[in-house]
């Protein structure tokens with residue numbers, strides 16, 4: 001059954017439903033029930049290593065709004081060195097979609113709410129857990145023109161106030177912070193309303209937002225030396241993948257028997273140490289999608305500037321996506 005009601009202030013409309021049971025079971029607004037599996041989240045933010053500084057507008061990877069409601073899920077996560085045990089937002093299709101985390105500041109105005117419309121897409125539990133997302137922004141409101149987007153879910157709300165430092169410069173101090181991740185509509189509103197009302201200028205609400213994005217992909221066309229009689233192949237890699245590991249996992253034969261080790265002059269695979277060069281590939285197109293060469297790689301491959309050591313190369317550098325063409329075992333080609 002679907003309930004809907006509207007509430008003014010910060011503006012929201014709820015579409016929740018009843019029913020719950022022993023685990024994280026929600027009823028969404030379409031009346032479907034789904035149950036989250038107990039799973040551990042892998043990295044849920046874009047702050048992965050090896051990706052380099054982001055050089056693209058990450059919003060181009062946002063999931064289309066019509067897919068967002070069906071893609072959010074909540075995961076029961078056991079305690080680990082990375083985070084406390086709890087229930088966290090995740091993506092159902094976490095192979096190709098991930099949850100990014102952003103902090104967005106919204107200046108407050110006396111007598112006004114934030115102007116964020118909320119929609120509960122899963123809830124109906126006695127403990128108030130659920131999934132609530134931004135449904136829209138009220139025109140002219142405090143949140144209008146900020147980075148808050150429909151489909152985002154609010155994971156925490158922090159109130160900061162400016163204060164004058166001894167040097168006369170303004171600084172912000174944190175007054176209050178409330179975690180709201182995996183809250184249903186009512187509990188989210190309760191958290192927002194529990195903050196003291198704005199008293200004057202210099203107050204900012206910082207929202208920690210979770211946003212669903214697809215993982216950027218790089219499509220790699222592989223060409224094998226003619227004598228190997230292997231047809232061209234195409235593989236898809238996610239930004240941030242190590243080129244050698246990704247190729248080996250996908251069954252690409254990489255080791256070049258013509259290669260001599262840089263350290264000993266002998267043959268053999270160094271296991272991604274950057275000294276054997278058996279993993280070298282020739283890049284015909286798309287080298288701007290790769291991480292820059294390190295000093296050792298530059299030195300070893302200086303006679304062949306279009307070659308890369310796959311073991312020392314990350315694709316989709318800076319969160320880029322695009323197409324590449326690569327020659328496997330470039331020593332076996334005539335040129």
Ligand code: FES
Pocket residue numbers: 244269270271272273274275276277278279280309310311312
């Ligand atoms: S595997 Fe040895 S240099 Fe890449």
